[in-house]
Amino acid sequence: MDEHGPPADRGGEPRRLRERPTWLISRAYARATGLLQEGFAADGDKLRGYHYRLLAALEERGPASQAALGRGTGIDRSDVTAALVELEERGLVERSVNPADRRRNVVSITAAGTRRLAELDAVVDTIQERLLAPLSEEERRQFVTLIRRIAEAGQGLRAMGS
Numbered sequence: 001m002d003e004h005g006p007p008a009d010r011g012g013e014p015r016r017l018r019e020r021p022t023w024l025i026s027r028a029y030a031r032a033t034g035l036l037q038e039g040f041a042a043d044g045d046k047l048r049g050y051h052y053r054l055l056a057a058l059e060e061r062g063p064a065s066q067a068a069l070g071r072g073t074g075i076d077r078s079d080v081t082a083a084l085v086e087l088e089e090r091g092l093v094e095r096s097v098n099p100a101d102r103r104r105n106v107v108s109i110t111a112a113g114t115r116r117l118a119e120l121d122a123v124v125d126t127i128q129e130r131l132l133a134p135l136s137e138e139e140r141r142q143f144v145t146l147i148r149r150i151a152e153a154g155q156g157l158r159a160m161g162s
Contacts, residue, residue, distance in 0.1 A: 039127040043119075045116075052124065055120070056117060058113070063107060063108040065105065092116050
């Protein structure tokens with residue numbers, strides 16, 4: 001037996017990972033991602049989390065360029081373009097030429113997009129409830145506060161060029 005104790009049972013996580021925040025966050029991320037995929041699939045509309053993010057950004061911030069949407073939602077530019085095509089085909093967004101720069105498009109959410117976003121909010125709310133079910137209300141508030149602090153610290157590093 002070495003200094004780290006006996007080996008983990010086959011199939012179990014190694015002991016040295018159990019208390020490492022990076023490992024736990026990655027496990028929580030995998031669970032959250034799985035719940036989101038399951039929730040959006042059960043909705044039956046074939047929309048995904050990135051569609052939801054784009055609709056939410058447009059509803060909250062108003063019309064935007066595709067590049068600004070990508071930056072604001074953390075979605076790659078080429079993926080933004082493909083997702084917007086899908087949303088436009090469903091009548092949830094519309095693209096128009098930017099009068100200030102005719103080479104660029106401005107994307108806006110439609111009334112149908114706003115209604116669909118509200119329906120997807122209910123899907124996402126259910127997923128949040130499932131994800132946080134093991135926590136009390138106070139623990140949920142604490143968790144969100146702490147994880148937001150970690151996430152925002154990472155945004156600061158990116159802004160500095162790291």
